Amino acid sequence: MHDTIEDSINVLGEPLKPCAFDPVTGFYRNGCCDTGSEDRGAHTVCVRVTEEFLAFSSARGNDLSTPRPEFGFQGLRPGDRWCLCAERWKEAWIAGVAPKVILASTHRATLRHVPIEALLANAMPIPARNT
Template structure:
């Protein structure tokens, strides 16, 4: 398997190991044919985004121990579905994006300029 590439054309960086994220739960926003939701956008979640997601039926903040999921809190990084990011952007609730950790396949759904508009200034923080 070839290394995954991010939206800026370099090697895909890790999004988060704590909480462990990614469709494959490898910390990266890797994707493949099994990933119907395109979990390709590495975001830094906000309270506003979490509230919107919960309202829309995808509660990411409530712990689900049966799935070994502690729940997300503002500031956590998470591999978000590209379609959900677009929806959040349309609702003015899009979280910040870590471009270096966002898979190039996100560009199938999201224009690069929109991702850049929401880019984290210093992704190391």
């Protein structure tokens, strides 16, 4: 059975932008928070991780800081961008420790789990465009 990948559209209704390539992120390890039928965890929220969030996640049984070379995972450090599971982000949001969200890189499938208002209130500032 082949995975069905959803259209790469972000929560703003625009084409999904890459989240991170160093470290390479995403369920498909393509640098984007793409999702599909095999992505049961909905790794759709692009964030900039913080020390506080990494400690929170580790306390919940998902240690994202420790390198796991057997899986090609170098471990995350504060400031790294990463595609988080939507429910884990929501859990952190409720606890008051949610990392900032990069809206342009957050897949619209996130909206099945998290209200858009929560994402907007926790969004990274959008850089001004040069005119």
